[in-house]
Amino acid sequence: MATVRRQPAARRLLVAGLVSLVALGVLLAYQVHLDGRTRKVLDQRFEVARNFERINYYGETLTMSARLAAAAGDATAERRHRELVPALGALIGSSRRLIDDPGADRALVRMEEIRAALLSTERRSLDLARGGRERAATGLLTSAGYRRQTRRYASASKAAVERYTTTSRAELGATAGLRRLTGILALLVGAGAVIFFTGLTRVAVSYRQRAGQAQEAARLAFERRRAERALRESEERFRRIAAQAPMVLWAVDRDGTFTLSEGERLRSIGLAPGEVVGRSVFDVYAQQPQHLDNVRRALAGEEHSDLVEINGLCFDTMYSPLRDVDGEVISVVGVATDVTERMRAERERDRLERAALRDSLTGLANHRAFHEDLARHLDARALDDPPLGLVLVDVDDLKRVNDTLGLQAGDARLRAVAQAAREVTPDDGEAYRVGGDEFAIVITERGAWAALGLVHRLQAALVAGEEDGSPAPSGPHREPPRVTAGLAEAVGDEDKDTLVRRADLALVEAKSSHRDAIIWTEDIREPAELEPDATIRRRHEQTLATAL
The missing domain is CATH 1.10.287 (Helix Hairpins)
Known part of the structure; x- marks a missing residue:
C-alpha cells in the first residue's frame, strides 16, 4: 500500500x-x-x-x-x-x-x-x-x-x-x-x-x-x-x-568542481558543452581572477551579479548559491549572458556623443559645447564668486586668404589660431571654435581683465609662430594670422545670452575701429591702480595690438 x-x-x-x-x-x-x-x-x-x-x-x-x-x-x-x-x-x-x-x-x-x-x-x-x-x-x-x-x-x-x-x-x-x-x-x-x-x-x-x-x-x-x-x-x-541558448549555464559543487557546463556561447570562449565537467573552476579559469573572486563570494553564500570579460567577450553573469536544508552552500549555479555587442554599441554611442561636442578642423570644443559650458558656469556662479571673463575672437582677413590662396590656406590659418589659443588658455579656461572665423575663450575664475592679457599673449604667440619658422602661406599674405577681440565680464546673475551679446557688441566695435584691435565692455572690474579712463585704456590697447 x-x-x-x-x-x-x-x-x-x-x-x-x-x-x-x-x-x-x-x-x-x-x-x-x-x-x-x-x-x-x-x-x-x-x-x-x-x-x-x-x-x-x-x-x-x-x-x-x-x-x-x-x-x-x-x-x-x-x-x-x-x-x-x-x-x-x-x-x-x-x-x-x-x-x-x-x-x-x-x-x-x-x-x-x-x-x-x-x-x-x-x-x-x-x-x-x-x-x-x-x-x-x-x-x-x-x-x-x-x-x-x-x-x-x-x-x-x-x-x-x-x-x-x-x-x-x-x-x-x-x-x-x-x-x-x-x-x-x-x-x-x-x-x-x-x-x-x-x-x-x-x-x-x-x-x-x-x-x-x-x-x-x-x-x-x-x-x-x-x-x-x-x-x-x-x-x-x-x-x-541550454546548448542553443545565447548564454552559458554552469554549476559547481562546494569544492569548485564543475557539475554542469552548457550553452551556445561556450564555443565563443573556446570550450565545448560539457567539456569542463569534473574539472575545477580554479584550474579552468586560472587566468581570470575576477571570475574566480566572484565564484568564491558565491561559495561563501553571497548571491550577486557582475560583468566579466573572458577572451575579449563581455558576459553579464549571475552567481547564485544553492543551500541544503541546514542552510549550507552545496553548489553554485551561474547564468552568463553575452552582452559584448551591447557594450560595443554603448561605447560607440558615447564616442559619437563626445564627437558631437568637438570641432573636426581645429580639435577645439565647438559651438554647442561653448553654449552648454557657458550656461553651466553661469548657473553655478554665486554673486561673491570671482568674475567670469568671456573673449570673442575674430580671425582677420580670412575670406581674403580663402579667395586668394585657397581654402587649405584658410584652414591652416584657423588651425594656427586654434593652437595658439590652446597654448595661452589657462587651467581655469577653455577655448572654443564657435563659427567659421570666430573663436571664444571662457575664463571662469579671473575675469576679463586677465582675459585681456590672454589676448595679448594670443597675438604674440601668432607672431612668434611666424618668427619661429612655422608654416605660413606663400604669396602676398605671408603675414601671420591677426585677430580682433571683444571682451566682457559676467555681471551679477547675468544670463548666457546677455553676456554673449555684450561680448559680441565689443567685437563688432573692435572690427569696425581697427584690425587686430581689442575692445571690452565698460563694466569690467580692474585693479584700482590702473588708469580708469576707458577711452585712454582702449587707445593704449589698440596701439599695443598694432605694435604686436
Missing part, C-alpha cells in the same frame, strides 16, 4: 520537471526577444544621433552660406544654400519617422517651423543681394530677430535630442530589468527542474527497495526504467535547449 501511495508522487515530480523545462525554454526564448529589442533601440538611437548631428551641421551651413552669399554675392554659396534646403527637410522628416515620442516629435515640428521662418529670411536676404543691396541683405541676416530664431532652432533641436534620449534610456532600462528578471526566473526554474528530477530518481529507487514479491519487483523495475528513460529524455531536452 505504501508503494501504491508513492506512485502519484512520482508522477507529480515528473510532470513538475517537464513543466519546469517548458517554462525554462519559454524564458530563454523571451530573453532572445529582449536582446533583439535592445539591439533595435540601440540601432535607432545611433541613427537618430547621426541624423541630429547632420541636421545641426546643415543648419549651420545654411546660415553661413546665406551670410556669405548676401555679403559677397557668392553664387557658389547661394547654390549650396539651395541644395541643402531639401536635404535638411528630408533629415528632419526621417528623424520624425524614427522617433516614437510625442514630445520629441513636437520639438521636431517646431524645428521645421523655425527653419521655414529662417529660410524665408535667408531668401529675402538673397533677393536683396541679387538686387545689389548687400548691406541690407547682410543686416537682415544679422538682425536680432534672425538671431533669436537661430537660437530657438538650436533650443528645439536640443530639446528633441534630450526628450528622445530620456525616452530611449527608459526603454533600455526597462528591457534590462526584464532581462535580469527572466535570467533569475530561468535560474530558479532550472534549479527546480534539477531538484524535481533528483526527487523522481529517489522515488524510483525506493520502489525497488520496497518490492516484497517478484511480481511487485518486476512492476517496480518497469516503472523505474520508464522513469529513468523519461529523466534521460528530459535531461537531453534540457541540454539541447
